[in-house]
Amino acid sequence: MSSLTIKNDIKELNNIAKFIEDLSQRYSINKEKKFDINLCVDELVTNIIQYSYNDDDKHEIEIGIESANNELIATITDDGKEFNPLEHKVYDFNTDVSERPIGGLGIFLVRKKTEKLEYLRENNKNKLKLIFKLENNR
Amino acid sequence: MEITESKERDFLVLSVVGRLDANSINKFEETLxxxxxxxxxxxxIDLSDLEYISSSGLRVFLVGAKKLDEFDKKLNLCNVKEHIQEVFNITGFTPIFDFYDNLRSVTNK
Structure with missing residues (x-):
């Protein structure tokens, strides 16, 4: 398991990209899957940084990635307020695109791009597990 | 993320290079x-060298398209890489824009 601990600062998205780039090379993950993994982690971390804290303090967010049995598992742990993206209301495709609330778009993309998503609230922390399927060509 | 700007016939061409995420969208939004x-x-907008986009980046394209809609104009996008196009497609954003294979097919229209 490789992990990266970041601060609640949006500039950290660059470090996440580099972290995923390095791991993709290690696990021979193709560029389409690398894009999907980066996108999902980015969307969830961006949500955490922008909406999850009720104070202006520094917080840490931990990102862990491991791969086994043709799966890649990313976990994101934060100490922000309780938020379960699985309970977030589904992005509404029936309204005009320009009227849709933009906030739900990131979570919609995460649901589309992951094989499975698990949420756990434990010790006052949110733990999200994202599971991606890796094909034979990764 | 870098933006370069040029003029082709009657068109303003903005080329976006690199990554469009929540960290880099402000500069793009201000420019556009x-x-x-x-x-x-x-x-x-020429996306030949756009490697990455998140929902934050999509939102800026939407804001630009809405602004141009006030003048009955569409926002033209060209040279969109497949994995970027897919994000537009699955979010239902594609019909909001006019997509072209290359810059010439926009400026010659």
Whole structure:
């Protein structure tokens, strides 16, 4: 398991990209899957940084990635307020695109791009597990 | 993320290079909306060198398209890589824009 601990600062998205780039090379993950993994982690971390804290303090967010049995598992742990993206209301495709609330778009993309998503609230922390399927060509 | 700007016939061309995420969208949004407000109504964004986009980046394209819609114009996008196009497709954003294979097919229309 490789992990990266970041601060609640949006500039950290660059470090996440580099972290995923390095791991993709290690696990021979193709560029389409690398894009999907980066996108999902980015969307969830961006949500955490922008909406999850009720104070202006520094917080840490931990990102862990491991791969086994043709799966890649990313976990994101934060100490922000309780938020379960699985309970977030589904992005509404029936309204005009320009009227849709933009906030739900990131979570919609995460649901589309992951094989499975698990949420756990434990010790006052949110733990999200994202599971991606890796094909034979990764 | 870097933006370069040029003129082709009647079109303002903005080329976006690198990554469009929540960390880099402010500069892109300021440039795009600023240029439209300055009177550029024929705008094409060349995405040949856009490697990455998140929902934050999509939102800026939407804001630009809405601004141009006030003048009955569409936002033209060209040279969109497959994995970027897919994000537009699955979010239902594709019909909002005019997509072209290359810059010439926009500026010659």
């Amino acid at each position: 909306i600023g240029k439209i407000e300055d009177g550029n109504k024929n705008v094409v």
